[in-house]
Amino acid sequence: MVFDLQDPIVSDFEMEAYIRGLIPNLAQLRDMPAAFVQMYCRIAAHKFFFFCDPNRRGKACIKKVLLSNCLQELMELHQETEEEVTDTEQAENWFSLTSAQRICDMFLALDKDMNGTLSKQELKEYAEGTLTEIFIERAFDEHVRRGKGGAGNSREMDFESFLDFVLALENKDAPEGLAYLFRCLDLHGRGYLTTADIHTLFRDVHQKWIEGGNYELCIEDVRDEIWDMVKPADPLRITLADLLECKQGGTIASMLIDVRGFWAHDNRENLLQEEEEPEEE
Structure with missing residues (x-):
């Protein structure tokens, strides 16, 4: 053809x-x-x-x-x-x-009950369970079609929606991937994020971070760091355009939805040093 x-x-x-x-x-x-x-x-x-x-x-x-x-x-x-x-x-x-x-x-591994769709509980096991619960909830709210019955597996994620989910997470720096994720981050559907939204989103990451045995950190410090990274046009809100403009939107999204993403950001200097070190022959 x-x-x-x-x-x-x-x-x-x-x-x-x-x-x-x-x-x-x-x-x-x-x-x-x-x-x-x-x-x-x-x-x-x-x-x-x-x-x-x-x-x-x-x-x-x-x-x-x-x-x-x-x-x-x-x-x-x-x-x-x-x-x-x-x-x-x-x-x-x-x-x-x-x-x-x-x-x-x-x-197939996530679909424990083998009904051909994924529940929120099943999707929580994606990426070894490092994604936050609020992000999974928001992904369903924004990107999973509601069935006519409004109950049962009608509220589960089909394979096509799963492909969108994976593509967004694997292409966070692309405008299309970031747009998908921003809809999940935009908790109130207003088209922008406030400091309160950042605090709410990162709270789940913080919990997973502490459960993983990491050092204590201040949510407000992370919130301020994100604001410094973005430098939004309006100092009181972050839009999708701001995230695209700052060229760090994918990193910021990872910090807010995935404890592994935050760990990578927190250890970026060590990781960069490891990449630059020549391999021993």
């Missing part, structure tokens, strides 16, 4: 068909088990729509798709695995077979 350039819009089904047609020509995907092809195309196509269909209409502009970093990332799979690509590079490329299988395995 090739894109019909006379029609400026591509649907999710057309995108999946396009990717299916590419598989035989991509060196790293040629040996994909036939039983996994449909699932792979679903996962691969979803990244295009996460970045090219911000309003979640199931349609994307072909021009935007063709110019996106997603297509470039997919085409990297032309490289022969054995000689040119490391295991780390494979794992980091969303479109690699390794990554797609990782996503599936992650979802």
Whole structure:
């Protein structure tokens, strides 16, 4: 299948068909088990729509798709695995077979009752349980569709919503990922965060931090540090535009939703030093 350039819009089904047609020509995907092809195309196509269909209409502009970093990332799979690509590079490329299988395995491991969707309780085990409870709650509030019945598994996260969740967390520095996370951080849906919001959000991180045996810290100090990092246009509120402008939005989001993210920020100098130290031969 090739894109019909006379029609400026591509649907999710057309995108999946396009990717299916590419598989035989991509060196790293040629040996994909036939039983996994449909699932792979679903996962691969979803990244295009996460970045090219911000309003979640199931349609994307072909021009935007063709110019996106997603297509470039997919085409990297032309490289022969054995000689040119490391295991780390494979794992980091969303479109690699390794990554797609990782996503599936992650979802299946979280889905304890095997009903095909994730409850809040099940999602809390994501990333070894380092995400805060308030963030999980807010992710459901903002990004999980309510079912007609309003009860039961109608309020659980389906696989498509899980893919959005993972893509946002793995692309926190991208505008699309940060926009997803900001909706969760914006506790009152006002379009901005106040010092009170930061205090509420970080309180859960602080609890996990202390439970992990770390040193005591002052929530107000962290709040002030975040304000210094952002330097918002309005000194009383932080907007999504402020987070994008300061170029540290992904880091700040991590500090507010994930105790591991805060630990990485708190230990950034040590981590940077470790990266810079030459390996011993």
